[in-house]
Amino acid sequence: MGSGAVPAVAALTIGLAIAAFSQIHFVAIPGAYGSLVTAGDILRLAFYVVILLGVDADARAGLRELRVANRDLERLRRIEVANAAAEERSRLAREFHDGLAQTLWFAKLKAGRLSSVDGLPDEGREIAGEIGGAMDTALAETRQALLALRASAEGGSLPEVLGRYVDDFGERFGLRSEFTFDRDLPWLPVRSQAELMRIVQEALNNVRKHADATLVRVHAERQDGHLVLTVSDNGQGFDPAAPRIGGYGLQGMTERADLIGASVQVTSAPQDGTTVSVEVPLEREPEPVRGPDAA
Numbered sequence: 268m269g270s271g272a273v274p275a276v277a278a279l280t281i282g283l284a285i286a287a288f289s290q291i292h293f294v295a296i297p298g299a300y301g302s303l304v305t306a307g308d309i310l311r312l313a314f315y316v317v318i319l320l321g322v323d324a325d326a327r328a329g330l331r332e333l334r335v336a337n338r339d340l341e342r343l344r345r346i347e348v349a350n351a352a353a354e355e356r357s358r359l360a361r362e363f364h365d366g367l368a369q370t371l372w373f374a375k376l377k378a379g380r381l382s383s384v385d386g387l388p389d390e391g392r393e394i395a396g397e398i399g400g401a402m403d404t405a406l407a408e409t410r411q412a413l414l415a416l417r418a419s420a421e422g423g424s425l426p427e428v429l430g431r432y433v434d435d436f437g438e439r440f441g442l443r444s445e446f447t448f449d450r451d452l453p454w455l456p457v458r459s460q461a462e463l464m465r466i467v468q469e470a471l472n473n474v475r476k477h478a479d480a481t482l483v484r485v486h487a488e489r490q491d492g493h494l495v496l497t498v499s500d501n502g503q504g505f506d507p508a509a510p511r512i513g514g515y516g517l518q519g520m521t522e523r524a525d526l527i528g529a530s531v532q533v534t535s536a537p538q539d540g541t542t543v544s545v546e547v548p549l550e551r552e553p554e555p556v557r558g559p560d561a562a
Contacts, residue, residue: 371409378395381395382396408472412468425494429446429485436483444485446486455494469516469519470516473541489549495546496545499541504539520543529546531543
């Protein structure tokens with residue numbers, strides 16, 4: 268029985284007691300009610316009022332329980348969707364590893380063997396070396412994509428997932444990488460965290476390809492009802508107003524941000540590095556999460 272049902276039962280019990288008292292009193296002392304409106308009438312009226320109050324309380328309690336049940340169903344639906352998405356990302360990660368990554372590795376080996384073939388012209392040897400370099404880059408990018416897929420599929424807090432990813436990026440591409448975050452970062456929906464990971468992946472790939480940087484910093488903090496995530500480097504920078512900005516993946520990052528109601532801003536200047544900022548609105552006040560040591 269819901270908590271709202273108890274007052275309703277109590278009200279009905281009181282109403283029945285009033286009605287019974289009025290009837291017993293009328294039979295036991297018939298001469299006591301000589302006026303036009305008897306005390307029994309008043310008691311019966313009180314009984315009807317109490318009945319109505321009891322019915323109203325019971326209806327309100329039922330509505331409250333229905334709202335709670337609907338919220339529980341919606342929460343379960345979101346969990347089911349998130350689990351399905353996580354399973355699909357795990358499947359894609361396995362296919363990448365067992366299919367694309369193995370094919371790229373095989374192509375890299377063949378390119379290496381080609382460059383060592385006797386009698387191969389210098390131009391052919393140079394092309395084989397370029398192919399091997401392209402395969403190295405493709406394998407590295409595939410690994411980063413795999414890490415992003417697995418991170419979003421395996422779950423964990425945003426600091427844990429980002430920390431692992433940024434560390435691996437720095438080690439793999441020989442860049443000094445730093446990740447810092449505020450201790451009160453919120454838990455994010457699975458979809459939001461996955462899209463944020465892909466935005467960070469794109470921003471870091473831009474650093475590797477275009478920035479000519481030696482240091483990249485990733486920072487996450489809560490600010491004015493938003494989660495703010497920044498990726499900054501000490502590279503050569505560029506003019507954001509120049510037409511080539513499209514080549515820096517801004518459109519892809521913006522489209523991913525739109526999917527979760529976030530916004531992306533890029534600030535840069537020639538010879539002054541680049542900063543990508545993502546702001547994700549927080550709908551409610553979530554619980555802080557634990558992660559690696561915060562800044």
